[in-house]
Amino acid sequence: MSETNFSLPLVPLRGMVVFPKVEVRLDIGRDKSIRAVEEAMANERLLAVSAQLDDEVENPTQQDIAEVGTIVKIKQMLRLPGGLVRILVEGITRAKVVDIDESGTYYRATMETLVSQYDDQVETEAYRRLAQSNFLKWAEETKMVTDDEIRRVMERTEPSETADQIVQFLQTELVTRQSFLSELNVLRRLNMVVGALNMELQISDLENSINNQVRQQMEKAQKEYFLREKIRVIHNELGDKSDPDEEAEELREQLKKLKVSDEVRERIEKEISRYSRMPAMMPEANILRNYLDWVLSLPWDKESEDRLDIAEAANILDADHYGLKKVKERILEFLAVRKLSNAQSGSILCLVGPPGVGKTSLATSIAKAMNRKFIRASLGGVRDEAEIRGHRRTYIGALPGRMIQGLKNAGTRNPVFLLDEIDKLASDYKGDPSSALLEVLDPEQNSTFSDHFIEIPFDFSDVFWITTANVPGNIPAPLMDRMEVIELTSYMEDEKLEIAKRYLVPKQIKKHGLTGHSVKLSDAVLRKIISEYTREAGVRRLEKTIAKVFRKLAFEIIGGSEATPKVTVKNLSNYLGAPIYLEQEREKNAQVGLVCGLAWTSVGGVVLPCEATTMAGTGKLSLTGSLGKVMQESGQAALSYIRHNAKELKIPEDFHKTMDLHVHLPEGATPKDGPSAGITMTLAIVSALTGRKVRSDLAMTGEITLRGRVLPIGGLKEKLLAALRYGIKEVLIPHGNIKDLEEMPTSVIEGLTITPVKTMDEVLARAFVK
Structure with a gap:
């Protein structure tokens, strides 16, 4: 609401707002503003001031100046060095800037005075008291207002003046202060003041809380510093280093x-x-x-020097292991390449074979022959990928993977590293360790292997990697693709005898303290132990059994025996008890429906008799003996072949309507499976249907197709050894396995008549008694 218009000199203010009834000191520096002050001093000392909206503008126009300003009275004027003028003014009333004349040497504005508006007197008075109360709290907390200033505010009774007095002390932005000046409704202005005071009180509380926290932290830090300095001095006195x-x-x-x-x-x-x-x-x-x-x-730059003397390496391998010609040749080939090229060729060997055939001990001998450190890591049952790549460095107790740990323990960057039981890796929600091993074993990647804990690429290309497995089918295909597989087959009885004489017996004599007691085991005793007490592919159980004999000998010697006890074939049962394995008694006479098959197991080859019989029925085929899915399918294929060729085999074509067939493989408690019993089942069923007897000195192995072709099989060496032990004279093998005979021991070739066959007709021609 306007009352009167005035034409007064105008001073635009930078960053300031002047309120009515409030005294303020102003420093004037612009020429136009100084002239406006001089003009006001010459005429009743009245001056118009208004906030400049943009402080950067040097010569503001009306658009750059706030619409609502204040008419003030100059109470004092002082000229300062440098051309500045300092004035003390007191606000008189709010005024609206109607027009500004910028043409003269100073700004002259037409000002229209504004009058405050009152609504509800009671509510306004309530807000006034609330504003004074909040201001008192704020002033006491912040200590930013003097006692005189507090008293001056608290003595105000007029609501508009109270609001203006309080606003001058608040640390608010120019826009906010200008909004207080522009608000003519006193109730709303007081409401704004109360809100601003509440905000200031909250900020003040937060600042106090922060200050308390900082103070406590500083006190704690000072205390810790004092204690650490004290500890440091104590360690220095003791000669320790903890800094x-x-x-x-x-x-x-x-x-x-x-x-x-x-x-x-x-x-x-x-x-x-x-x-x-x-x-x-x-x-x-x-x-x-x-x-x-x-x-x-970590051995970033440490490596052992290879022994590149091929002859010496060959002597070491021969001294530690009997046989294993193929494996030894591969190691010597690697050393020969290393000697010629002086570069690593990314060797990754995978030794596959049954338990106890010497895979782990062979890796130790390889390291010894190459003059390298040997490290072993068992992967059996490993499910966590972190075992290979390491843990992230995010918690206490994190460790690198087994690869980095192995190299640290070895102390060289080119050890022989054995990854044992790689076919027993597992995977779950923690990751797939076999996939993590790809980077370790791949020669194209392992030069920059990155462990999650170390987080720095490490070169694994100079490591000689050796892996072991019992069953190659359980090794993941991507891993198998990166490795050179060398199979270690079962030992023959003669090989076990030599191993026992050269390595096992001397080792156990030394271990049991019997070196000076003339203890020995004859060849006959060792053969009896091998054949009747340890039936296995390797020699692990053989060594345990020999150790058992020596333990009892040591007990007899300590017990006061006058002479050194002797172990013979006759008294061996006194040390080992009754024989565990008795030789299968081969059927001497030819039988109808009884065929000797051959099978491969994890402990070597075995003879697997197959029985077949017929009975009146409706053509039902029963397969028993704990057979797996593959062998059941072989039985079905055999029956289909016989029905298709019933006329040629001289079998009634309607036999499948009048007879039931039962094929049984004894030892039903032992699970059996594998693609090598097809021709055995077929011959047993044909014999049962025709009544023709099958030779008792004949054994066979091979899979059959529906058209009668005989397919090749695996584990031929173990199967032929089993046939030789069983007293078999002739063995029928698939024609596709002829290539395997090249590496067959001489004793097997000479002790058996080995006949390759291509079709089931050839099997039938040689199997029946003439």
Whole structure:
């Protein structure tokens, strides 16, 4: 609501708003403003002031000046050095800037005075008192207002003046202060003031809380500093070194001795600098120190020198292991290539064979022959990918993977590293370890293998990797593709005898303290132990059985025996008890429906008799003996072949309507499966249907097709050894297995008549008694 218009000199203010009934000091520097002040001093000292909306504008126009300003009276004027003028003014009333004349030497404005508006007197009075109460609280908390200023505010009774007096002390922005000046409704203005005071009180409470926290932290830090200094002095007196700077310097000295790339050195140096700046009480300090210890202890530049003397390496391999010609040749070939090219060829051997055939001990001998360190890591049952790649460095107790741990323990970057039981890897929600192994074993990738804990690429290309497995079918295909598979087959009885004489018996005599007691085991005793007490592919149980004999001998010697006890074939049962395995008694006479099959097991080859019989019925085929899915399918294929060729086989074509067939493989408690019993089942069924007798000195192995073709099989050596032990004279094998006879021992070739067959007709021609 307007009352009167005035034409007054105008001073635009930068960053300031002047309220009525409030005294303010103003510093004037612009020429136009100074002239406006001089003009006001010459005429009743009245001056118009209004906030400049943009402080950067040097010569503002009406658009740059707030619409609502204040008419003030100059109470004092003082000229300062540098051309500045300082004035003390007191606000008189709000006024609207109607028009500004910018043509003269100073701004002259037409001002229209504004009058405050009152609505509800009671509510307005309530807000006034609330505003004074909140202001008092704020002033006491912040200590930013003097007692005189507080008293001046608290003595105000007029609502509009109370609001204006309080606003001048609030630390608000120019826009907010201008909104207070522009608001003519006193109730709304007081409402705005109360809101601003509440905001200031909240900010003040937050600042106090922050200050208290900072103070407590500073007190805690000072206390920790004092205690750490005290501990440091104590350690110095004791001669210990616990200063992080000293530890960091020691770590840097270790880093200087390492021959690593600039990138790796820079990364490690950065971590050392972090550690030196980190308080010792922080949990992360221990994690970082553990990390630095691991990184600096890795063999970045240490490697053992290969023994490239082929003859000496061959002697070491021969001295440690009997036989294994193929494996030894492969090791010597690797050393020959290494000697000629002086470069690693990414060798990854996979030794596959039954338990106890010497896979792990062979890897030890390889390391010995090459003059390299030997490291072994068992992968059986490993499910967590972190076992291979390591744990992330995010918690206390994190460790690198087994590969990095192995190299640290070896102390060289080119050991012989054995990954045992690779066919027994597992996978679950924690990841797939077999996939993580791909980067380790792939020669194209392992030169930059990155462990999750170390987080720095490490070169694994110089490591000689050896893996072992019992069943090659359980090895993941991508892993198998990166490895050179060497099969270690079962030992023959003669080989076991030589191994026992050369290695096992001397080892156990020394282990049991019997070196000076003339203890020995004859060949006959060893053969009896091998054939009747240990039926296995390898020699692990054989060694345990020999150890059992020597334990009892040691007990007899300690018991006061006058002479050294002797172990003979006759008294062997006194030491080992009754024989565990008795030789299968071969049927001497030819029988109808009884055929000797051959099978491969994890402990070697076995003879697998197959029985077939007929009975009145409706053509039902029963397969018993704990047969697996593959062998059941072989039985079905055999029956289909016989029905298709019933006329040629001289079998009634309607036999499947009048007879039931039952095929049984004894030892039903032992699960059996595999694609090698097809011709055995077929011959047994044909014999039962025709009544013709099958030779008792004949054994066979091979799978059959519906058209009568005989397919090749695996494990031929073990099967032929089983046939030889069983007293078989002739063995029928698939024609596709002729190539396997080249590596067959001479004793097997000479002791058996081995007949390759292509079709079931050839089997029938040789199997029946003439």
